[in-house]
Amino acid sequence: MASLLASRQAFTACRATVRRSSVVRTMASKADSIKETVAANKVVVYSKTYCPYCTRAKGLLxxxxxxxxxxxxxxxGAEGTELQDALQTITGRRTVPQVFVGGKFLGGCDDTVAAxxxxxxxxxxxxxxxSI
Known part of the structure; x- marks a missing residue:
């Protein structure tokens, strides 16, 4: 019985480690995806359809x-949540919108309007x- 319990604990610990490493891998790949998207486009806005601040920033542009x-x-879906989590690691912010120009983070709605x-x-x- 003790060996069965030890095996179950080892399995649970192993599964948790695998889950953590795949989360880290997913975050890294999402961060890479963001960096590629931002590098490939002059202006990028990470947004949510229902967000009034996003609507304002997109409207201004x-x-x-x-x-x-x-x-x-x-x-x-889940990819959007993962991208938002990765944005936080890149910009230090989790809120949207997040506006990038020329590969650099400009900021959110207030930052864009102020700029x-x-x-x-x-x-x-x-x-x-x-040119504008």
């Missing part, structure tokens, strides 16, 4: 006629060949 790639995390108001958004976009 649309009004300025800025071409951007949007990833709606809430429509992606536009100050004129720095025009400069940053100009640096990647987008």
């Amino acid at each position: 649309s009004d300025l006629k800025v071409p951007f790639k949007v990833l709606e995390l809430d429509t992606m 536009h108001a100050s004129g720095s958004l025009k400069t940053v976009l100009g640096g990647v060949g987008i």
Whole structure:
């Protein structure tokens, strides 16, 4: 009986280790996916369809006629949650929207609106060949 209990505990510990390592692997691959997406596109917005801040940031970019790639995390199931978790490791924030320009994190809605108001958004976009 004792050996059966020891075997079960060893199995449980092994399974937990495998689960943790696959979570770490998934986070790394999602972070790599984010980095690839951000590198391949001049402007990227990680968003959720129902978020009013996301709507405002996307609306501003649309009004300025800025071409951007949007990833709606809430429509992606578990992958969207994993991407949002990975965004936190990259940017230090879990909230959306998360706006990237020229491969660099610009910020969320308030940051994007403030950058536009100050004129720095025009400069940053100009640096990647987008004029507004």
